[in-house]
Amino acid sequence: MEPERKIEKWLRAYAKKRRAAAGEPSKMHPAMRRILQSEVARLGRPEEKPSLSLWQLVRQEWAWLAGFALVIFFTATLFLPALSSAKHKVQHVTAMTRLRLIDTGLQLAAENNNGKLPASLNDLTNELGKIPSDPRDGKPFVYVAGGATLDDLQTNSVLAYSPDDQGGRAVLFADGRIDMETPAEFSDKAKDLPTQLALRSREIQNAKTPEVTTMAKNESDLSEPMTTLPPNPEEPAPGESQLMASTTGVTTNTQGTHFFGGFGGVGGFGGIPHPAASPPRVPLAIAANQALPPQGQFYRNIAQQNASPPNSKADLLMQSIVVQPQAVVLVNFQLQQNGNALRVVDSDGSIYVGSILPTNTLAQNIPSQAENGEDTLKPSQSTDQSIGQSTAGTLSFRVTGLNRTSQQNVIFDGNLAAVSTANGINNTTFQPRQQTARQQQSLPPGYHVTGNATVGGTNQINIDAVPVPQ
């Protein structure tokens, strides 16, 4: 152990002296003890907040909660009506804008169809993109000017209006004006309209369904039920419900007049005789027979199905190897008619437009089919019979247009022949030779479409199309 150093001795001596100077051990002064104990009490016991249940919290803070609820209530009271009002205004403006869109579409369609308006809003699909609806309830506008001629309409004639009265209706007039009519104003307008204004649009839609059904009943040997076209979703106007009830399932009105909405030629608003409406310009052969539905009739070309089967294994092999990326033209299509105008909508959306040809043109068309040497038709026989039937039930037409898929022009020369035995029209001329009895029976009533289509100027397609349900 090292000897103690001199400085250590001095330190110990100093400490001893200071301890001696300190005297007897002192005790803590009571005042200091109180200060320290108060600090202990302040820091030593952390306060524990008792946990409160929700009910206790509500009881303690009810004043705050009630105040908060009042603030929310008054805020909602102040702002919700304003928001609702703004919403209604926007919906009204949107409804009027969409009616303006319909008006534009009607003008365009009328220009393309000698001033005649389309039979239904469905016919405006190409111009409008899709059928606009009332933004307030999502229902389509009620279109009541189907088939009317634009020039014959009065300026205050109603073309379309909002389906439901929601504190007012947006109404489109024939002069392009669009007004927001109150219920009283609209009632006055409705009185000024020809009687049963909105009923006509409903009857136009009803006309096609019972007509088809009637055909099915006439052909009692059909084993399959006929397809009934869906009713028009348009809503009736006020006061028309009673009249609608009286026409359920019947295609005649109180005067017993037949309505053929697809032809729209009965004039006025959707087929009701209208003082300002133009007389029908539909060929009598068709009018006397049966009508295409207003939205058109769907067809399927069965000529390809009836083509001769491959004769040899080599043919089958070639068919399986040679795959030509060829556009499908007029295999499934829709035929729409408005007066003399015809429109064929192909399955890819291509539209070919044209018209029904005069009778003298028909004779020129038939030999062209014969020259094609198609087996499906009987050219020599059909020529005589077709000409003979041109006044009885066969019509010729030509539609042209651009095929979207192939980007080639399509010229379709065809014939319309009624497919019905009930009205005495002989349709055997245009029956596909290889059609079975079953197929013949299952054909829906309508028009049998035959003819030739030229694609791109060179490719000839034989058309032998039968009506099919949509």
Add this chain to the structure above:
Amino acid sequence: MDSEADLLARCRLGEADAWDELFDLHYAAAGRFVFQLSPDFTHEDAEEICQEAFLSVVKNINSFNGDSQFQTWLFRIAVNKARDYLEKRAAAKRGGGQTIVSLQAASPENGLTPDPPANLPAPDEFLMNNEQSSLVHESLSHLSEPCREIIALRYFGDLSYEELSTTLTLNPKTVSSRLSKCLDHLEEIAGKIFMREKQVFSRPTPGQ
């Protein structure tokens, strides 16, 4: 009687009796220890420093992990509080926070000029300064804080090397070497002060 750990556990729970017991156990030792830290400390100074030290103990009792003796931890707190106290008093002597009084201006109340006490030691203190205690204290005041702390704990608090090692969180050998170096430094300072004082007292007066 409870052990120190049990007593401290009760203190942590906030029991007033435990705190009273703790105060009674350590207050006298703390006061005596603080009194040694400076020859200038009076009993009142020591009490004030002890109060600050115990307040710090109350606030920080949860940070004491029990690695060392409680008294060792208390002494170290007391050393820091004593240093703060001395610095505060030195700052006050330099004029901080006090009104400056002109020594030449006469008092408007009695017309007498102030006669404040001199900062120089009183005559009896002057005699004591000649002694070792004064020499030691002055030498300690020139030491760095770590050296002053370890010397105070070792020679005034009578802590062993192991207790110093635990309190200062140093290796025992480091404690030994640091203490040796600090003593060397203190000895050097004390030697210089002693030579200065010797020259002062051995210098002949102008009348001799």
